[in-house]
């Protein structure tokens with residue numbers, strides 16, 4: 001084990017254990033296609049796509065070439081000030097816009113997903129203020145949802161551990177139960193009841209993740225339609241957070257488009273650049289954008305950060321859009337999604353430890369029954385790692401997440417399922433990781 005004192009790098013874990021548990025040789029040094037190599041020379045199938053973002057794999061020639069070319073020609077231009085954005089910013093927005101759902105038309109590039117969600121929430125309040133509705137300032141989100149870290153994003157995230165440690169966060173955030181039990185397509189969402197009781201005239205926006213990453217809960221089309229209708233009726237902006245579900249993960253540009261959902265504001269991130277450069281986007285309808293244009297000049301919507309819409313991110317995004325359009329990626333996601341789901345469900349029947357399989361597209365949760373071992377889920381991850389497959393582990397739900405790159409092949413899906421099958425059998429036979437069981441957790 002590496003001596004903790006030897007590290008100058010720290011990460012965000014509450015327990016401070018992640019790096020201190022790593023062995024020499026475990027840091028990653030190379031990625032090719034769907035696989036990554038550590039410095040000891042071991043290759044792994046990356047079934048968590050980096051941090052759910054490396055959607056097109058690690059060495060995609062189109063992405064590598066686009067970023068390389070951009071760094072040689074114009075490595076930086078500001079989206080914020082002095083009226084000279086990169087021409088590539090205009091081109092990228094024009095390329096993305098036709099693929100956005102409903103009336104969504106305008107694109108503002110930012111730096112990361114949390115920032116995009118915060119911008120969306122503040123933009124909603126700003127628009128209501130401009131419209132003379134200052135009382136409309138509450139933002140509604142779901143328990144169990146994840147929207148990133150930050151005073152606004154953590155507040156909207158429905159995981160209580162994020163609310164405890166650094167409050168007070170963004171005020172006037174209301175959480176409503178998400179659909180954590182299978183819901184009938186006709187059931188009225190709790191959100192409608194809670195917001196009706198609270199007073200819709202005091203609500204600015206509702207933020208939803210169409211598939212909740214933290215556990216793979218899929219919000220049905222009818223459920224979301226009822227929320228959208230309720231929002232429209234009460235002049236509440238519907239913000240759909242597609243940081244994870246957008247840009248192909250569901251087998252389409254957006255989950256909203258797949259479900260016929262028309263958000264007022266949509267956020268993208270992660271796969272927008274295939275993870276090659278950090279960049280996100282806040283997208284809105286021309287109607288809402290017009291309201292910004294019509295505002296008095298001193299009430300402009302101030303939002304931006306030095307590296308927003310970074311030209312390298314824009315270059316990566318243009319390459320991603322070209323690849324999504326030209327390489328039959330969505331068809332692959334749809335095909336491999338079915339294969340993965342079938343294999344996971346078969347596996348659940350064989351292993352008592354699996355209590356549920358949930359998800360859509362290429363984003364599946366495998367949840368485990370209570371085992372009495374607080375580190376069981378992480379041990380599954382470590383046992384899979386020992387078999388050459390990396391998966392994500394959640395810290396609020398006893399589940400692993402399988403989120404492979406969108407280019408994953410049928411053989412690789414079989415490899416993932418086989419590793420999970422073997423890992424669960426290992427654990428049932430008393431397998432224990434060589435290092436501490438919490439290693440790599442969060």
Ligand SMILES: Cc1ncc(COP(=O)(O)O)c(C=O)c1O
Nearest residue numbers: 112113114146147148213243244
């Ligand atoms: C749905 C959703 N929204 C927002 C975020 C935050 O994105 P970022 O990590 O880029 O800040 C995430 C990250 O996991 C996410 O899954």
